[in-house]
Amino acid sequence: MSTITATQEQDVVERAPKGLFIGGQWRDATGGRTLAVEDPSTTETLAEVADATPEDAIAALDAAVAAQAAWAKHPPRERGEILRRAWELIMARTDELAILMTLEMGKPIAESKAEIAYAGEFFRWFAEEAVRIEGRYAQAPNGAGRMLTMRQPVGPCIFITPWNFPLAMGTRKIGPAIAAGCTMVVKPAQQTPLSMLALAQILAEAGLPDGVLNVVTASSSGRTMGPLIADPRARKLSFTGSTAVGQRLMQQASEQLLRVSMELGGNAPFLVFDDADVDAAVQGAMLAKMRNGGEACTAANRFHVGERVADEFTTKLAERIGSLKLGRGTQAGVDVGPLIDDGQRGIVRDLVSDAIAKGATAVVGGQEGDGRGYFYQPTVLAGVPADAKVLEEEIFGPVAPITSFDDEEAAVAAANRTEYGLVAYVYTRDLKRALRVVEGLETGMVGLNQGIVSNAAAPFGGVKHSGFGREGGHEGIEEYLDTKYVAINLD
Numbered sequence: 168m169s170t171i172t173a174t175q176e177q178d179v180v181e182r183a184p185k186g187l188f189i190g191g192q193w194r195d196a197t198g199g200r201t202l203a204v205e206d207p208s209t210t211e212t213l214a215e216v217a218d219a220t221p222e223d224a225i226a227a228l229d230a231a232v233a234a235q236a237a238w239a240k241h242p243p244r245e246r247g248e249i250l251r252r253a254w255e256l257i258m259a260r261t262d263e264l265a266i267l268m269t270l271e272m273g274k275p276i277a278e279s280k281a282e283i284a285y286a287g288e289f290f291r292w293f294a295e296e297a298v299r300i301e302g303r304y305a306q307a308p309n310g311a312g313r314m315l316t317m318r319q320p321v322g323p324c325i326f327i328t329p330w331n332f333p334l335a336m337g338t339r340k341i342g343p344a345i346a347a348g349c350t351m352v353v354k355p356a357q358q359t360p361l362s363m364l365a366l367a368q369i370l371a372e373a374g375l376p377d378g379v380l381n382v383v384t385a386s387s388s389g390r391t392m393g394p395l396i397a398d399p400r401a402r403k404l405s406f407t408g409s410t411a412v413g414q415r416l417m418q419q420a421s422e423q424l425l426r427v428s429m430e431l432g433g434n435a436p437f438l439v440f441d442d443a444d445v446d447a448a449v450q451g452a453m454l455a456k457m458r459n460g461g462e463a464c465t466a467a468n469r470f471h472v473g474e475r476v477a478d479e480f481t482t483k484l485a486e487r488i489g490s491l492k493l494g495r496g497t498q499a500g501v502d503v504g505p506l507i508d509d510g511q512r513g514i515v516r517d518l519v520s521d522a523i524a525k526g527a528t529a530v531v532g533g534q535e536g537d538g539r540g541y542f543y544q545p546t547v548l549a550g551v552p553a554d555a556k557v558l559e560e561e562i563f564g565p566v567a568p569i570t571s572f573d574d575e576e577a578a579v580a581a582a583n584r585t586e587y588g589l590v591a592y593v594y595t596r597d598l599k600r601a602l603r604v605v606e607g608l609e610t611g612m613v614g615l616n617q618g619i620v621s622n623a624a625a626p627f628g629g630v631k632h633s634g635f636g637r638e639g640g641h642e643g644i645e646e647y648l649d650t651k652y653v654a655i656n657l658d
């Protein structure tokens with residue numbers, strides 16, 4: 168990839184929509200308020216987008232409610248075709264979308280392109296699922312009556328998404344909701360609203376009727392979205408973000424008994440057994456740890472390595488991680504971008520300091536990066552003691568803490584020693600061990616000899632404090648369908 172020029176960057180930002188998208192119209196926030204979007208690699212303001220008031224958010228819900236009945240009746244084939252056209256537009260505009268995403272989120276262009284392809288896949292997948300919503304017809308056990316089971320859209324949805332995957336965390340919800348016949352109000356993270364606004368423009372161009380998708384951007388998420396969660400016209404809340412915010416939103420959602428899906432934090436263990444192919448494990452670790460600069464809920468948070476291969480694994484991983492180039496994501500040759508903001512960098516810095524103070528060694532990295540942005544060096548920590556916070560807390564940065572284990576039972580116990588349960592990675596060549604370990608892991612997903620699990624065709628989601636509900640796969644659309652049973656009297 169060649170370096171993106173300043174003019175290219177400016178053109179993309181200028182062309183990007185910056186208003187609220189409500190009822191098919193782009194409009195300013197009430198009172199003309201705006202919020203600044205920052206480039207985390209320079210700390211400079213990239214753009215100003217509308218900063219919605221609670222009244223603006225209610226107007227977005229009004230539009231979603233008004234569009235719901237007609238949208239639920241819209242032919243499934245056409246709902247699918249809109250998604251398919253949107254997927255084609257996303258793919259055709261990958262270059263431009265990637266620049267926008269890199270500028271607001273920081274990840275290198277190649278990673279933005281990978282996210283855009285992944286995000287688009289949810290539209291392609293759910294375009295195909297829209298026409299496969301089925302019911303059942305059965306004879307009642309006593310033979311007298313009949314039972315008809317039908318699936319219907321849940322109704323207007325509220326979606327709240329994080330900044331780390333600005334597009335994909337939206338399309339995982341928007342795709343199945345459109346396919347199922349639901350309308351929605353989406354609130355992207357305030358750090359990365361531009362990608363979601365660009366997606367709204369694409370969906371409108373693809374023929375999505377007015378009011379089906381509404382997007383509000385806001386600096387105060389709680390104040391803006393609180394009234395929507397309390398509004399009895401909303402029927403579903405799907406949230407992706409931190410566990411602490413998810414817990415708060417669940418409490419709020421209980422007032423209206425809103426249906427809820429929660430995609431929350433993670434603390435993924437990466438287990439390498441003595442019988443593993445160490446080179447393959449290092450390759451997988453690079454993906455599991457360094458994808459998105461470690462700012463992923465699926466990021467390998469801690470490496471538990473069998474004692475016999477721990478030194479080899481550490482040396483090889485440190486060599487790979489130490490050779491990564493840190494820098495601005497639009498520059499050629501950059502492998503790792505900045506963290507999203509100073510707060511996130513502070514968390515990473517504190518976790519590394521704590522581990523080192525307790526006896527860990529920084530084999531590579533361990534320092535902030537140069538430059539004005541929120542850079543932190545890709546880091547490998549060896550000999551991390553069991554009481555280091557870095558093993559317990561979500562790192563959300565390019566830091567790989569390594570610790571060792573002596574037997575399988577200890578490995579599984581260490582893996583499960585967390586309140587989170589999103590994903591785990593296991594490297595072993597022993598089939599029986601693989602199945603035993605996979606069955607013993609308390610997670611919603613496992614990467615077996617594979618460092619990446621995300622796939623639009625698979626059910627993504629967690630257990631324990633990582634939440635519930637599944638996005639993608641055949642399960643993904645279930646989150647947006649209610650079941651209605653009809654008892655039929657044949658007498």
Ligand code: NAD
Nearest residue numbers: 328329330355356388389392408409412430431432433464
């Ligand atoms: P966050 O919880 O701070 O914010 C997520 C979203 O919630 C943002 O849009 C934010 O504006 C909004 N928000 C915050 N407080 C709110 C409130 N009181 N009311 C309504 N909305 C509110 O999380 P983040 O820092 O943006 O994202 C990082 C977290 O997301 C990590 O914990 C990560 O593991 C998690 N995550 C999980 C998944 C998954 O699928 N399980 C995927 C990506 C990220």
